[in-house]
Amino acid sequence: MSLTRRRFLRGLADMAGVAAAADLGLLAWAAPASVDAGMPRMAMPQLAAPKVALVNPVTLARFVDPLPIPPLARATGQREHPAYPGKKLPMYRMEMRAFSARLHRDLPPTPLWGYGGAFPGPTLEAMRNEPILVEWVNSLPERHFLPIDHTIHGAERSKPEVRTVAHVHGARAPAGSDGYPEDWFAPGHSAVYHYPNAQDAATLWYHDHAMGITRLNIYAGLFGAFIVRDAEEQALGLPSGDCDLPLILCDRLIAKDGQLYYPVSDDPAAPWVSECNGNAILCNGKLYPFAEVEPRRYRLRLVNAANTRFFNLSLSSGQPFQQIASDQGLLPAPLPRERIELYPAERADVVVDFSGLDGKTLQLRHQSEAILEFRVRDRGRRDAGALPATLRAVNRIDPSTAVRDRLLTLGEQDDAGGRPMMMMLGGKHWSAPITEDPRQDSVETWSLLNVTGDVHPIHLHLVRFQVIERRPFDLFAWNANKTLKYTGPAQIPPAHEMGWKDTVRADPGMVTRIIMRFEGEPGRYVWHCHLLEHEDNEMMRPFQLLPASAKT
Ligand code: C2O
Numbered sequence: 211m212s213l214t215r216r217r218f219l220r221g222l223a224d225m226a227g228v229a230a231a232a233d234l235g236l237l238a239w240a241a242p243a244s245v246d247a248g249m250p251r252m253a254m255p256q257l258a259a260p261k262v263a264l265v266n267p268v269t270l271a272r273f274v275d276p277l278p279i280p281p282l283a284r285a286t287g288q289r290e291h292p293a294y295p296g297k298k299l300p301m302y303r304m305e306m307r308a309f310s311a312r313l314h315r316d317l318p319p320t321p322l323w324g325y326g327g328a329f330p331g332p333t334l335e336a337m338r339n340e341p342i343l344v345e346w347v348n349s350l351p352e353r354h355f356l357p358i359d360h361t362i363h364g365a366e367r368s369k370p371e372v373r374t375v376a377h378v379h380g381a382r383a384p385a386g387s388d389g390y391p392e393d394w395f396a397p398g399h400s401a402v403y404h405y406p407n408a409q410d411a412a413t414l415w416y417h418d419h420a421m422g423i424t425r426l427n428i429y430a431g432l433f434g435a436f437i438v439r440d441a442e443e444q445a446l447g448l449p450s451g452d453c454d455l456p457l458i459l460c461d462r463l464i465a466k467d468g469q470l471y472y473p474v475s476d477d478p479a480a481p482w483v484s485e486c487n488g489n490a491i492l493c494n495g496k497l498y499p500f501a502e503v504e505p506r507r508y509r510l511r512l513v514n515a516a517n518t519r520f521f522n523l524s525l526s527s528g529q530p531f532q533q534i535a536s537d538q539g540l541l542p543a544p545l546p547r548e549r550i551e552l553y554p555a556e557r558a559d560v561v562v563d564f565s566g567l568d569g570k571t572l573q574l575r576h577q578s579e580a581i582l583e584f585r586v587r588d589r590g591r592r593d594a595g596a597l598p599a600t601l602r603a604v605n606r607i608d609p610s611t612a613v614r615d616r617l618l619t620l621g622e623q624d625d626a627g628g629r630p631m632m633m634m635l636g637g638k639h640w641s642a643p644i645t646e647d648p649r650q651d652s653v654e655t656w657s658l659l660n661v662t663g664d665v666h667p668i669h670l671h672l673v674r675f676q677v678i679e680r681r682p683f684d685l686f687a688w689n690a691n692k693t694l695k696y697t698g699p700a701q702i703p704p705a706h707e708m709g710w711k712d713t714v715r716a717d718p719g720m721v722t723r724i725i726m727r728f729e730g731e732p733g734r735y736v737w738h739c740h741l742l743e744h745e746d747n748e749m750m751r752p753f754q755l756l757p758a759s760a761k762t
């Protein structure tokens with residue numbers, strides 16, 4: 211049953227792609243032919259045909275807009291905070307506003323929501339162990355412009371339509387500043403969060419996390435980069451300054467009048483769909499931009515900010531990227547990689563060497579499609595030297611130090627209480643009592659058992675983790691009597707997954723095992739699938755970090 215629906219949903223995703231490639235001007239949307247007759251209709255959210263004509267990006271001129279580089283956020287002043295007695299901390303103000311921007315020269319302006327009135331929002335930067343304060347201000351309109359599903363938990367009609375709460379993805383932030391999904395606030399309200407930045411240099415990103423509408427708020431434009439730097443990384447002489455750029459990727463569907471289109475089901479009372487794949491791939495908020503670069507090395511901080519899509523990136527010149535960091539910072543050594551796959555919320559910092567390419571152009575590709583063009587022009591500046599052979603040691607956490615292994619299913623449930631399909635973690639709803647309750651500073655392993663036909667990128671707040679292994683298991687034995695039977699040897703992750711992570715690809719039919727030390731402040735956090743449609747529809751659970759026990 212599960213497989214049938216999966217195939218069905220895959221069909222929808224493929225259709226969007228096919229329509230784009232077929233140069234139709236708008237997406238062809240049709241009911242798929244093969245739906246298992248034995249399956250209850252209500253179990254499947256059927257994708258409705260858009261009532262508006264959509265832009266087919268293939269018809270647009272390529273590489274006519276410069277790649278936007280989000281400006282650095284500037285502190286508005288200094289302030290004291292009770293968590294840091296006697297200290298004055300830089301204070302930032304991030305105001306969420308409605309605005310319009312052209313996603314491409316030849317498209318009408320698109321109404322968007324953004325931090326600082328920009329998409330992506332300004333880049334926040336901090337040094338390790340130098341805390342900052344951020345006031346997140348909701349100055350958005352009272353009405354949402356994307357289709358809310360009020361049957362989803364947390365998005366009921368009794369709640370304000372527009373709600374936001376900001377989360378810094380990958381930050382070791384105290385619970386009260388982590389952006390708990392139920393800590394949302396309505397327009398006209400704000401919250402001051404503090405970020406200790408007691409963590410290694412890494413490319414983090416901030417985004418909305420409001421219960422039940424995160425997918426819509428992020429789709430509307432509410433995200434930006436958050437970069438943590440540290441002295442150790444700075445001593446490595448990696449490309450810096452204007453040669454160190456965030457490159458945030460996402461996909462959207464755009465109507466011909468410029469409006470964003472978010473797909474809906476054919477049930478107006480329950481518009482949620484399980485996937486949202488756009489056909490327009492945006493780099494820092496632009497469709498098919500170009501970037502002028504000099505013949506030297508650049509550091510690109512790749513962030514996948516898409517709702518559902520994974521990116522498969524390569525350079526048209528065939529030269530490899532040198533990957534230097536993953537989600538939570540530097541890898542032990544640069545890794546040459548011809549292709550980089552990024553699932554939603556994953557990051558990869560790469561160094562691209564344009565030296566010797568003066569006067570040439572090359573493109574960044576997603577699969578076979580060029581999405582960004584680099585134009586190499588010599589302006590007389592020279593490179594900062596060679597890439598170091600080693601970056602930062604990543605000490606493996608010894609699994610024998612784990613006090614606990616938690617077996618957690620990534621599953622889905624049809625027709626749960628009259629609702630169509632929903633996704634679940636550990637077989638539990640968001641609102642069920644907390645079951646994951648690690649102790650502060652303890653080490654645990656979590657075995658993520660994917661019983662669906664899809665990849666789910668699983669993210670834990672607060673902590674960084676390491677991937678131990680992926681191992682195939684017998685799904686039929688599991689379904690029959692909940693016994694875990696492995697069907698093959700454990701697969702050790704590839705080198706690019708041997709660094710610190712905060713989001714991991716959990717493959718179908720596999721147990722993905724991760725290990726982490728629960729450092730941070732006790733309190734309530736969340737873990738979830740980062741496919742935003744899943745996250746919004748129950749594939750998210752709270753976890754409680756308990757204070758360290760008094761050791762005897
Ligand atoms: Cu990217 Cu719960 O977050």
Ligand code: CU
Pocket residue numbers: 377378379380669670671672
């Ligand atoms: Cu997060």
Ligand code: CU
Pocket residue numbers: 633665666667739740741744745749
């Ligand atoms: Cu998922």
